Amino acid sequence: MKVKLLFFASLREQLGRPAEELELPPSVNTVAALRDHLRGRGGEWSTVFAPNRALRAAVNQDMAQPAAPIKAGDEVAFFPPVTGG
């Protein structure tokens, strides 16, 4: 299934891209599984998606917990804890 990935702030800079379209195997169907999947790319990806790194995720522009499901066509964003205001 195909999903749209977005990266913001320090993640965008470290990964060298703001967005990408990605075809996922059917087993990668939660935010946590996607995070593991991306970490498996190695290099910067293993640093950015390391288990101890504080990350937040959103699915279709709503904050999402690690167990949140992902389905075809979703927009999934990863970013650091927010610092607005």
Place this chain on the structure above:
Amino acid sequence: MKVAIQREDFDLGGEVRAISKKHDIGAVASFVGLVRDVRMTLEHYPGMTERAIRQIVDEAASRWQVMDCTVIHRYGELAPNDQIVLVAVASAHRGDAFAACEFIMDYLKTQAPFWKKEHRAAGATWVEARVADDEAAGRWK
């Protein structure tokens, strides 16, 4: 209810007047956040940022009497003393206006997707999230 995510500056007086027109409004509480001592760039998540703030305003309106509300948050390049964020809440009485205004600010700081990058002589660095901000939002639970 107005939520705006914009590069441009805003006028506190004009925004407060705009939500003060109904005759049953007896109180407007407002907060303005400013850049302190360092130049910064504010990044946001177009679409989600506005959506997240609207959800926070809706939550405030379910807890307190919110007769009108304006939230403006800037993004882009900001300099020391620039205004960053405005929250203004109109209600019949001050208690609801104060509480809703503070609630919206506390939640905005932990839930709305904005990221600050500070530009200092030594280089540019992303601001780390503060535990104190999570605690401030947590006390409303």
